[in-house]
Structure formats: structure tokens, C-alpha cells
Amino acid sequence: MNFDIIKAQIWTLATLYGGKIVLALLAFIIGRFIVGKISSMLSNVMEKRKVDRDVQPFLSSLIVVLLNVMLLLSIAGIIGIETSSFVAVLGAAGLAVGLALQGSLANFAGGVLILIFKPxxxxxxxxxxxxxxxxxxxxxxxxxxxxxxxxxxxxxxxxxxxxxxxxISGKGKIRVDMVFAAGSQNGVDKIRASVQKAIDACPTALKDVQHDILVTKLTENAIFFDVRVWTPSVTYWETYYNVHEGISRQFAIDGVQAPKPAELSIAMKQ
CATH class of the missing domain: 2.30.30.60 (SH3 type barrels.)
Incomplete structure (x- = not known):
């Protein structure tokens, strides 16, 4: 084995690629430092803008991966490696993965948008x-x-x-819309007073707002009311059932008579 030839070849390679390798190492160190700084800045910006904490790791990781890929391609170019083939392979792989997982990617993108904009x-x-x-x-x-x-x-x-x-509950309070009917022989005022008592007794109905008791339909045998009760969003169903039960009990207490079943059926079809 001729060591002089080996030494000459090593020297030749060092002369040709030594500077490029040193430059590539410097680029890698500086690039990693810059990527770290960008990641930190991105986290601070998302924190200041109050981006959801569940979204922050995904966005940060995605951007860091893209920056690292760009850094590696740049280093390959500095060394002298042809990068066009790498870009073509990455593009083809990305297209294949995207087509295979397009449904999942759409759900991922939708999840990010929902967590950011919070509908x-x-x-x-x-x-x-x-x-x-x-x-x-x-x-x-x-x-x-x-x-x-x-x-x-x-x-x-x-x-x-x-x-x-x-x-439905985005505003913190919600209106519960209900329809009730009573026999026309009771009179509007008596029915409205009875309904108001039931609403006042409902523990989940808001006390600082005006509730509506509106006559919507008059027939020979029945009076129909739209009853609109405001309540905290979390107690929607509780209020709905509570008011129904309360009105039934209050009608019995006040002697408010219901329309006859046959008459009510005819009135509702009109």
C-alpha cells in the first residue's frame, strides 16, 4: 500500500471539500441558532395574541420542521450536492402523502382554524x-x-x-321559546297572570330581564301564547321543562281550563 498516494488523495479531497465542509458546519450551527430564535419568537407572538395552547405546539413544530428542511437543503448546496433531485423526491413524497391523507389533513387544518378562531x-x-x-x-x-x-x-x-x-350558548344567556294554549273562556289576562307566576317561580329564569307572554292565535275555543323565557345557557333544558311543569301546576291552582282535546286539535290545524 502506497501511503504517499493515500496522503495525496486525502490532501486533494481536503483542498477541494475542506472549505465547503467547514462552511457547511458554520452554516448548520448558525442556521440552528436562527431556527431556535424564530421558534422562540413565534411562541412569544402566539402567547401575546392568545392563540390556543393546544394549537401552539402544532404550529411551532410545523414551522420548525419546514425551516430545518430548508436548512438541510442549503447545507447540501454549500457542499456541492445537487439539491434538485432532493427537492423532486420531497415534492413527490409530499404529494403522495397529501393524496393519501387528504381527509385527515383537512380535519387537521379545520381543527387548527377552530382552535385559533374559536367559533x-x-x-x-x-x-x-x-x-x-x-x-x-x-x-x-x-x-x-x-x-x-x-x-x-x-x-x-x-x-x-x-x-x-x-x-346556541355563545352569548352566555339564551331564550327558551315555548307555546301554550288555554281555553278561551279563561280570558287573556287570567291566563297571562298565571303564566307569569309560573315564570317568576322558575329558579333558572333570569330575574333582571323582561320575559314575553304573547298572544299569537285566537280561536273560538282556544287562546295560544308564545312564552319566551331568558335563562343562562347552561340551564336551557332545565328551564324548558321547569316552565312547562310550573305552568301546568299554576293553571291547576288558578283554575285555568284547557281547551277540549277535539277543539284544540281543530284549532291547531287552522
């Missing part, structure tokens, strides 16, 4: 995709709803982010 929060009562329920959890791919009858509904975030959502 609803955990605990809100919403109506979406034909389901009504309380939001139990907002995950990165799905939103978990619990219906009033305690069923768990899992909705994909992709469709939620692009379709109408009714946030």
Missing part, C-alpha cells in the same frame, strides 16, 4: 351537521359533542370549519 368552546351548546349538543372537547381532528340524551357525537373538524354552526 365555539368547550361547554358551549351548539348545533352543527344536524346535531345539537354540548361541546365536550375540541381535538385537533374531531370535535366531541354530548347530546341532551347523553349520546356522544364525534364530528370531523374539516366539515365543521366549512359549514354553518349555530352557537
Amino acid at each position: 365555539y368552546r368547550v361547554g358551549d351548546l351548539i348545533n352543527a351537521q344536524g346535531f345539537t349538543g354540548t361541546v365536550e372537547g375540541v381535538q385537533i381532528f374531531n370535535t366531541i359533542l354530548v347530546t341532551p340524551d347523553n349520546k356522544t357525537i364525534i364530528l370531523p373538524n374539516g366539515s365543521l370549519s366549512t359549514s354553518p354552526i349555530t352557537n
Whole structure:
């Protein structure tokens, strides 16, 4: 083995690539430092803008990965490695993964948008995709709803982010709309007074707002009322059933008579 030849080859390689390797190492060290700084700045910006804490790690990780890929491609270019082939391979791989996981990626993007813009929060009562329920959890791919009858509904975030959502409890208080009927022989004033007593006795009805007791239909045998009661969002169903029971009891106490079943059926069809 001729050591002089080996030494000459090593020297030649060192002369050709030594400077590039040193420059690549410096670029790597400086680049990693810059990526760390950008990641830290991004975290601070998201914290100041009050971006949801569940979203922050995902966004930070995504940006850091992209920056590191760009850094590695730059280092490969400094050394002299042809990067166009790497870019083509990465592009093809990204396209394949994107096509295979397009549904999951749509749900991921939808979850990020929901967590950032907060059209609803955990605990809100919403109506979406034909389901009504309380939001139990907002995950990165799905939103978990619990219906009033305690069923768990899992909705994909992709469709939620692009379709109408009714946030029933978003304002903190909600109006419970109900319809009642009583026999016309009782008179409007007597019926309204009885309904008002039932509302006043409802523990979940708000005391500092005006509730509505409106006559909506008059027939020969029945008077129909729209009763609108304001309540905290979390007690919607409690108020709904409480007022129904309260009015039934109050009608019995005040002697408010109901329309005859046959007459009521005819009146409701008119």
C-alpha cells in the first residue's frame, strides 16, 4: 500500500471539500441558532395574541420542521450536492402523502382554524351537521359533542370549519321559546297572570330581564301564547321543562281550563 498516494488523495479531497465542509458546519450551527430564535419568537407572538395552547405546539413544530428542511437543503448546496433531485423526491413524497391523507389533513387544518378562531368552546351548546349538543372537547381532528340524551357525537373538524354552526350558548344567556294554549273562556289576562307566576317561580329564569307572554292565535275555543323565557345557557333544558311543569301546576291552582282535546286539535290545524 502506497501511503504517499493515500496522503495525496486525502490532501486533494481536503483542498477541494475542506472549505465547503467547514462552511457547511458554520452554516448548520448558525442556521440552528436562527431556527431556535424564530421558534422562540413565534411562541412569544402566539402567547401575546392568545392563540390556543393546544394549537401552539402544532404550529411551532410545523414551522420548525419546514425551516430545518430548508436548512438541510442549503447545507447540501454549500457542499456541492445537487439539491434538485432532493427537492423532486420531497415534492413527490409530499404529494403522495397529501393524496393519501387528504381527509385527515383537512380535519387537521379545520381543527387548527377552530382552535385559533374559536367559533365555539368547550361547554358551549351548539348545533352543527344536524346535531345539537354540548361541546365536550375540541381535538385537533374531531370535535366531541354530548347530546341532551347523553349520546356522544364525534364530528370531523374539516366539515365543521366549512359549514354553518349555530352557537346556541355563545352569548352566555339564551331564550327558551315555548307555546301554550288555554281555553278561551279563561280570558287573556287570567291566563297571562298565571303564566307569569309560573315564570317568576322558575329558579333558572333570569330575574333582571323582561320575559314575553304573547298572544299569537285566537280561536273560538282556544287562546295560544308564545312564552319566551331568558335563562343562562347552561340551564336551557332545565328551564324548558321547569316552565312547562310550573305552568301546568299554576293553571291547576288558578283554575285555568284547557281547551277540549277535539277543539284544540281543530284549532291547531287552522
